[in-house]
Amino acid sequence: MGMTRNVSLFTALGYKGKGPFLTFILHRIGGLGMAIFVTMHILASFISGDIGQVLNNIYEHWLFQIVVYFCALFHIVNGLRITILDLWPNLLEYQREAIWIEWAVFLPIFALSVVVLIQTAGG
């Protein structure tokens, strides 16, 4: 366990966890992303002044917003699936179907919001 893995990086990247593993790793990336970026945003709003303004200008840039938005929205949609399946464990047998539904919810909302973010960029 831990840092002493007995598999090569190449083997690890080829791990065939498929859908459930992809959601697991994206959930981590999304959670970590929010922890780092949202903490930065709150601290920037707290200290305000020139430094805070510069940090928040970076945070509010449309490109950065797309990244943060992906982190947050995926974590929210995937988290709802995890919560439902964990609180009603009998549904766990339909995990893969639930993940397909999850993508069907996530992709349209994310795509529409990104279109709006790009359309209003700079405005």
Added chain:
Amino acid sequence: MGDSKSRTLPLNKRGLNFEMLMWIYTRLSALGMYLFMFIALVGALYMGARYQMSLSDLMRWLFMPNVAHVEQVPTIQDVDAWATLFWKLVASGMYLLATSHGVHGLVVIADDYIVKPLGRKIVRFLSIVMMVSMSLIGLYVIWIS
């Protein structure tokens, strides 16, 4: 998938320690945040979001119903309704749930890589410091700045 039925044990056979409590808390705090997002959605629609906000503006408000998140929206002239005591309370509830949920999430990730008892103690100490300080700073931003 063949014979892969999930196996569940009743709670009294699973045991209940701090980690188990936090596992449940992570799910329940997530449910709490969905509730706050739903309140923010209904409130925003009631206050005119259907005509005044784009989807991305609305989502920003749902993630954190703080008035600073609608001040940039050009079609909302009067932001007073978005800065009431009610919304500050909703924002505070959302924020405290998010902080505790998030800091515990960081501990879970750290535990996958830091396995020695001393390292885990340090992680827990840092997590408590981070939770208390970020809770106070966030509440200051919501209520005062």
